Amino acid sequence: METASKEGELALSEVIVVTSGKGGVGKTTTTANLGVGLASQGHKVALVDADIGLRNLDVVLGLENRIVYDITDVTGGHCRLRQALIKDKRFEGLFLLPAAQTKDKTAVSPEEMKELCGELRQEFEFVIIDCPAGIEQGFRNAIAGADRAVVVTTPEVSAVRDADRIIGLLEAAELRDPKLIVNRLRSRMVRQGDMMSIEDIIDILAIDLLGVVPEDDMVVISTNRGEAVVQDDRSRSGQAYRNIVQRIKGEAVPMMNLDEGGLMYRLRRMIGLK
Amino acid sequence: MLMEIKKAAPGKGTMAFSPGDTGDLIDDNTILVQRTLRSGQKVHFDGNIVVLGDINPGAEVVATGNVIVMGSIRGVVHAGAAGDEEAVVMAFRLKPTQLRIATHITRPPDEQAGDPEQPEVARIKNGVVTIEALLTDRQGVI
Numbered sequence: 001m002e003t004a005s006k007e008g009e010l011a012l013s014e015v016i017v018v019t020s021g022k023g024g025v026g027k028t029t030t031t032a033n034l035g036v037g038l039a040s041q042g043h044k045v046a047l048v049d050a051d052i053g054l055r056n057l058d059v060v061l062g063l064e065n066r067i068v069y070d071i072t073d074v075t076g077g078h079c080r081l082r083q084a085l086i087k088d089k090r091f092e093g094l095f096l097l098p099a100a101q102t103k104d105k106t107a108v109s110p111e112e113m114k115e116l117c118g119e120l121r122q123e124f125e126f127v128i129i130d131c132p133a134g135i136e137q138g139f140r141n142a143i144a145g146a147d148r149a150v151v152v153t154t155p156e157v158s159a160v161r162d163a164d165r166i167i168g169l170l171e172a173a174e175l176r177d178p179k180l181i182v183n184r185l186r187s188r189m190v191r192q193g194d195m196m197s198i199e200d201i202i203d204i205l206a207i208d209l210l211g212v213v214p215e216d217d218m219v220v221i222s223t224n225r226g227e228a229v230v231q232d233d234r235s236r237s238g239q240a241y242r243n244i245v246q247r248i249k250g251e252a253v254p255m256m257n258l259d260e261g262g263l264m265y266r267l268r269r270m271i272g273l274k
Numbered sequence: 275m276l277m278e279i280k281k282a283a284p285g286k287g288t289m290a291f292s293p294g295d296t297g298d299l300i301d302d303n304t305i306l307v308q309r310t311l312r313s314g315q316k317v318h319f320d321g322n323i324v325v326l327g328d329i330n331p332g333a334e335v336v337a338t339g340n341v342i343v344m345g346s347i348r349g350v351v352h353a354g355a356a357g358d359e360e361a362v363v364m365a366f367r368l369k370p371t372q373l374r375i376a377t378h379i380t381r382p383p384d385e386q387a388g389d390p391e392q393p394e395v396a397r398i399k400n401g402v403v404t405i406e407a408l409l410t411d412r413q414g415v416i
């Protein structure tokens with residue numbers, strides 16, 4: 001893994017965009033869990049909701065009722081960045097820059113986004129951007145200030161197709177080496193040949209695997225409580241997100257055994273651990 | 275008309291693929307694409323196209339000459355796009371969404387045949403687009 005090379009040295013101020021192409025595959029869930037996971041380990045993290053017009057990162061984090069200013073107020077010069085940043089209820093170092101609900105995706109330009117990320121990286125170790133679905137202006141804005149990209153997909157042909165499209169666009173935008181998260185995997189269905197396997201997906205996308213999150217009701221339950229499943233010690237999805245957090249930090253964590261078969265071995269080989 | 279691709283029976287109809295077979299492989303009108311073509315990307319070229327990577331589903335490659343892919347073809351490929359019936363398509367793994375040679379438009383049979391295990395060549399034979407295993411010839415050529 002690319003991040004392994006950074007081991008030892010402190011990865012300071014990284015701007016990471018979470019993308020997918022297809023909607024509803026888990027970008028917002030991933031952004032929230034990465035943020036909470038990193039902040040719970042004492043890191044200073046800013047989450048940016050770039051899904052302007054369809055904001056929901058604030059809801060997932062249970063912070064909706066604290067919003068006064070949003071990202072377009074900052075870029076439009078109506079308030080200072082500090083005023084718009086919402087401090088999380090639980091974690092000292094976690095902040096959210098909410099999206100505007102009443103504007104559309106052209107309300108922010110890529111240049112403004114770049115500037116904003118530049119400002120955020122002076123104060124935060126991790127800036128994580130929740131990208132809107134699609135390949136239009138909103139996507140271009142979200143990736144404009146990023147150093148790295150994470151691509152989320154589900155094990156469905158259409159989601160993988162869109163992920164492939166996004167990877168092509170990321171490469172064209174010089175965001176090299178995006179990392180993959182496969183979300184909502186159901187290992188029983190994979191075993192029965194009714195769902196794409198991790199191998200099938202990697203075969204097409206040919207990028208490094210950052211992690212695999214199983215389908216888990218706890219994700220929905222936590223989200224509805226305004227919590228992140230990464231804090232739930234008992235759930236498998238929580239464990240999967242904790243592993244992803246460690247890998248984001250550049251640590252080599254073996255893939256979870258989601259299956260009793262030879263899956264783990266294959267996964268480990270895929271990310272170059274074995 | 276959209277026809278099914280004909281698959282030569284295993285062991286039969288394999289052919290040695292050498293530059294001598296297709297004289298137009300030896301010219302300088304060839305472009306080398308050194309990356310995987312992903313969904314939404316396309317390459318059109320007046321000549322031959324060689325891809326060092328895959329052609330993913332949703333990607334498109336159109337050449338007036340031959341198309342050679344050192345990887346998997348899963349997208350749409352058109353060789354001989356200006357009407358050259360001699361044009362061929364070759365890949366390490368030939369699993370196209372659609373394969374076109376000259377004016378022949380074909381798709382794989384609906385029943386899944388499993389992954390091809392060896393490099394294959396598609397070309398027009400007796401008026402039908404036919405896929406054959408690519409024989410690696412010890413005497414030389416490929």
Ligand SMILES: Nc1ncnc2c1ncn2[C@@H]1O[C@H](COP(=O)(O)OP(=O)(O)OP(=O)(O)O)[C@@H](O)[C@H]1O
Nearest residue numbers: 023024025026027028029133184214215216219220
């Ligand atoms: N591993 C999982 N198991 C079960 N449910 C999940 C899982 N991951 C996400 N979900 C659910 O799927 C839905 C969509 O997730 P999410 O909002 O994170 O997707 P998104 O990619 O941000 O969507 P959009 O493109 O609309 O922004 C949510 O209801 C979420 O709770």
Ligand SMILES: [Mg+2]
Nearest residue numbers: 027028051056
């Ligand atoms: Mg979302």
